[in-house]
Amino acid sequence: MRTDFDIKNPKKKFKKTERVPPKGYDNANDFFEDMYMDENMIWMGQNTNHLHDDTIANAMIDAIRMKTYCRYPAPEGFSELKKLVLKDLGFEDEEVLLTSGATESLYLCMQALLTPEDNVILSDPGYFIIGDFANRFANEVRYVPIYDEKYGYKLTPDLLRENMDENTRMAILIDPLNPLGSSYTEDELKEFAEIAKENDIYLLHDVTYKDFAREHFLVENYAPGQTLTIYSFSKIFGMAGLRIGGVVSSKPIIDAIKNAVVNDLGVNIISQYGAIAGLKSKDVWFEDMRQTCFENQRLIKEMVDTVDGIFLPVYPSDANMMVIDIYDTGINPKDLSNYLIQKGLFTREGEYTSDEFGERYLRVSFSIPTEEIKIFCEEFPKAIEALRK
Numbered sequence: 290m291r292t293d294f295d296i297k298n299p300k301k302k303f304k305k306t307e308r309v310p311p312k313g314y315d316n317a318n319d320f321f322e323d324m325y326m327d328e329n330m331i332w333m334g335q336n337t338n339h340l341h342d343d344t345i346a347n348a349m350i351d352a353i354r355m356k357t358y359c360r361y362p363a364p365e366g367f368s369e370l371k372k373l374v375l376k377d378l379g380f381e382d383e384e385v386l387l388t389s390g391a392t393e394s395l396y397l398c399m400q401a402l403l404t405p406e407d408n409v410i411l412s413d414p415g416y417f418i419i420g421d422f423a424n425r426f427a428n429e430v431r432y433v434p435i436y437d438e439k440y441g442y443k444l445t446p447d448l449l450r451e452n453m454d455e456n457t458r459m460a461i462l463i464d465p466l467n468p469l470g471s472s473y474t475e476d477e478l479k480e481f482a483e484i485a486k487e488n489d490i491y492l493l494h495d496v497t498y499k500d501f502a503r504e505h506f507l508v509e510n511y512a513p514g515q516t517l518t519i520y521s522f523s524k525i526f527g528m529a530g531l532r533i534g535g536v537v538s539s540k541p542i543i544d545a546i547k548n549a550v551v552n553d554l555g556v557n558i559i560s561q562y563g564a565i566a567g568l569k570s571k572d573v574w575f576e577d578m579r580q581t582c583f584e585n586q587r588l589i590k591e592m593v594d595t596v597d598g599i600f601l602p603v604y605p606s607d608a609n610m611m612v613i614d615i616y617d618t619g620i621n622p623k624d625l626s627n628y629l630i631q632k633g634l635f636t637r638e639g640e641y642t643s644d645e646f647g648e649r650y651l652r653v654s655f656s657i658p659t660e661e662i663k664i665f666c667e668e669f670p671k672a673i674e675a676l677r678k
């Protein structure tokens with residue numbers, strides 16, 4: 290192999306947020322692969338959902354048996370699936386673009402709609418992949434600190450007003466919010482809609498976790514024509530590895546986004562069969578699954594209340610995850626997550642979702658069987674006592 294070849298590393302304005310790999314690993318991928326390969330690992334680190342029966346799996350197995358995958362799918366997805374997505378959101382006039390996960394939609398929205406003069410508003414803590422994508426096409430991403438009870442641990446309409454200017458082109462509302470599980474009231478969304486309309490701003494409403502919320506509202510209903518609703522099959526449908534999601538918006542916006550499409554030969558056809566089965570059967574499993582999640586977070590809250598120096602900033606969480614604030618114990622969240630891995634529990638340290646507050650918390654997701662939550666509740670206090678400074 291040639292070793293003197295000069296890789297130029299062309300200077301780009303953007304750079305992917307770097308993640309320091311855990312101790313003992315050269316890179317994050319090897320770490321994730323090890324976690325993934327460990328069949329006994331209790332999976333509380335990715336907000337994925339491990340509570341489904343075989344309904345979705347069986348639909349995909351049938352589709353595989355019929356060798357549906359030998360053909361290319363229709364490039365923009367099955368119309369049945371798009372109709373089911375619209376029905377799930379209660380929309381009629383909007384259009385759906387299906388993509389490889391919500392992630393691809395997030396990227397396409399940024400590429401299609403942002404220009405180099407624009408700035409974009411996102412909360413810290415938040416889901417930073419969205420900020421990374423926006424940063425590739427806009428001048429600036431303004432990360433607004435929201436880790437405070439006085440803001441309800443979310444980007445408020447007032448915070449948006451304070452942080453925007455004439456170049457603000459997009460406000461990102463992750464609702465419910467990864468990592469905290471805070472969510473918006475209908476009145477708050479109406480206020481965001483007014484701000485957006487007055488100032489010609491896009492509202493990117495990422496509703497990936499909407500179905501875990503006690504109540505949920507859609508800002509598209511108040512600012513149609515400038516809202517992008519980001520939809521995922523990864524969480525409530527338990528299909529994270531199948532990589533299917535989409536963006537829903539008015540026709541002119543979806544047409545603009547389609548110009549940016551990379552995956553021009555369509556979305557994985559097996560995933561589409563699974564997604565159709567998931568939406569068609571949702572009424573059957575939905576409420577039980579939510580109740581399990583509510584019970585699981587109640588058990589975690591009960592445990593947290595018995596341990597000195599830790600608390601839940603947001604409870605109940607409206608997502609399938611929550612933040613446990615451990616700052617007063619003096620424990621570094623990374624040390625805690627590494628310790629828990631030794632006990633067979635995969636969780637996420639705060640730095641993954643916050644630059645400014647990552648030292649304060651651990652994120653745990655709880656859409657897993659209750660027996661596993663009980664193991665977590667037994668091990669977590671012991672871990673805190675073992676590491677407490």
Ligand SMILES: Cc1ncc(COP(=O)(O)O)c(C=O)c1O
Nearest residue numbers: 390391392416467497521523534
């Ligand atoms: C807020 C948010 N949006 C999007 C995604 C990614 O969704 P998908 O798996 O559909 O790409 C995640 C994943 O954790 C998320 O937290």
